Amino acid sequence: MQGLVYVFIALSALGVAAAAYFGLTFTPIEAVVTAIAFGCVAIVLVERQVRRRAEQRLEKAVEDLSRLLSTDAQAGSVLSQRINALTELKAGPRLEAVEADLSVLGAVVRQVTETVAELEERRRIVDEERTPPAPVADPDNMPEPVIPLEMLRQAVEDNRVVFHIEPIVSLPQRKPHAYDLVPRLVLEDGELADRPDFMPRHGGEDVVARLESEGIDEAIVIARRARTGGAPVALHMPLSRATLGSAKAVDLVLAALDANRAIVGSLCFVIEQPEFKALNAKERASLAAIGKMGVTLSLAAATSLRVDYAEMQGLGFKSVRIDATRFLRSPATFTDFHASDVAAYGRRFGIELVAAGVIDEQQLLQMFEDGVTLAQGPHIAGPGPVRPDLQLDRPAQAVRAGA
Numbered sequence: 237m238q239g240l241v242y243v244f245i246a247l248s249a250l251g252v253a254a255a256a257y258f259g260l261t262f263t264p265i266e267a268v269v270t271a272i273a274f275g276c277v278a279i280v281l282v283e284r285q286v287r288r289r290a291e292q293r294l295e296k297a298v299e300d301l302s303r304l305l306s307t308d309a310q311a312g313s314v315l316s317q318r319i320n321a322l323t324e325l326k327a328g329p330r331l332e333a334v335e336a337d338l339s340v341l342g343a344v345v346r347q348v349t350e351t352v353a354e355l356e357e358r359r360r361i362v363d364e365e366r367t368p369p370a371p372v373a374d375p376d377n378m379p380e381p382v383i384p385l386e387m388l389r390q391a392v393e394d395n396r397v398v399f400h401i402e403p404i405v406s407l408p409q410r411k412p413h414a415y416d417l418v419p420r421l422v423l424e425d426g427e428l429a430d431r432p433d434f435m436p437r438h439g440g441e442d443v444v445a446r447l448e449s450e451g452i453d454e455a456i457v458i459a460r461r462a463r464t465g466g467a468p469v470a471l472h473m474p475l476s477r478a479t480l481g482s483a484k485a486v487d488l489v490l491a492a493l494d495a496n497r498a499i500v501g502s503l504c505f506v507i508e509q510p511e512f513k514a515l516n517a518k519e520r521a522s523l524a525a526i527g528k529m530g531v532t533l534s535l536a537a538a539t540s541l542r543v544d545y546a547e548m549q550g551l552g553f554k555s556v557r558i559d560a561t562r563f564l565r566s567p568a569t570f571t572d573f574h575a576s577d578v579a580a581y582g583r584r585f586g587i588e589l590v591a592a593g594v595i596d597e598q599q600l601l602q603m604f605e606d607g608v609t610l611a612q613g614p615h616i617a618g619p620g621p622v623r624p625d626l627q628l629d630r631p632a633q634a635v636r637a638g639a
Contacts (some may be wrong), residue, residue: 418619588609
């Protein structure tokens with residue numbers, strides 16, 4: 237900007253020289269001297285004005301700096317006063333008073349908690365006195381099945397054992413989640429006997445192992461054909477110590493699973509809790525080997541949920557089945573958790589709670605309110621035959637007997 241001003245001064249000086257030479261008849265030397273004198277005067281005036289503006293800006297900057305320093309000094313003074321005030325305070329007694337108040341508050345909260353727990357315990361005792369829990373069935377004291385072992389053995393030889401499916405639904409939509417493979421015995425008159433009527437409770441391990449082996453073959457065929465048809469299903473098969481205690485039976489199971497790795501994710505073995513608790517080291521190793529093949533496990537007939545969920549997760553368990561009637565009547569016999577928290581706790585380990593034996597709509601709603609999202613029972617659906625195109629090819633006499 238200043239350079240442009242000097243250019244204008246030079247042009248003005250040339251104009252003055254030209255006017256003096258042509259208009260005032262000055263000699264060329266006089267015109268040049270006049271132009272130089274005009275330029276010097278103009279430059280002096282411009283420099284004076286520029287210096288005055290610079291001095292004014294400098295004075296203003298000094299005033300602003302002085303004002304900021306004054307403000308900082310005031311802030312420092314206020315801060316010093318506050319620090320001195322804090323230094324004079326005695327924080328020790330005040331903190332002791334606060335700690336005493338917190339201690340009193342903690343004692344009050346503890347007393348309230350103990351009172352509430354006592355009231356809940358009294359209420360639970362009153363409820364148990366009004367509705368005593370159903371007696372727990374002891375597998376060792378249960379009566380023997382109505383069909384004797386020799387008759388069952390003969391029926392197995394005659395291929396009169398058929399496998400039906402019973403659905404496990406997910407709540408609240410009640411969509412099929414999986415299917416239980418249920419063995420049923422075809423009697424001479426064509427009637428069907430359910431598992432409790434013929435499955436031996438003492439002895440007959442060879443028959444039980446054979447039935448479970450046939451169930452595995454049936455489940456593999458159903459799973460393969462369903463997968464081929466574009467509608468894969470999950471199947472749950474019974475498993476007991478009769479199979480786990482036999483090295484030959486375990487080898488057959490492992491071989492069958494190894495040959496059908498494409499569908500092992502659709503298979504689940506169901507073992508009852510009394511059987512699971514009675515497993516020895518060898519049988520637990522066999523169960524762990526089966527779980528490592530990729531199949532899942534389910535704990536059935538659970539009378540207590542006080543189990544090691546981490547251990548069950550390591551073995552491959554994905555669900556635990558409880559009797560809905562007994563659980564709703566007396567949940568304290570199953571767990572120390574609140575009824576609405578036990579299902580959520582199991583999900584932390586990837587284990588779902590299944591309500592088995594649901595007999596009416598009220599039980600279904602109550603179990604769902606407690607967080608149980610899987611259910612099974614006569615109220616939902618009973619065991620039914622598998623579609624003929626999914627069944628294992630059996631001898632004609634067994635097919636006619638099953639029909």
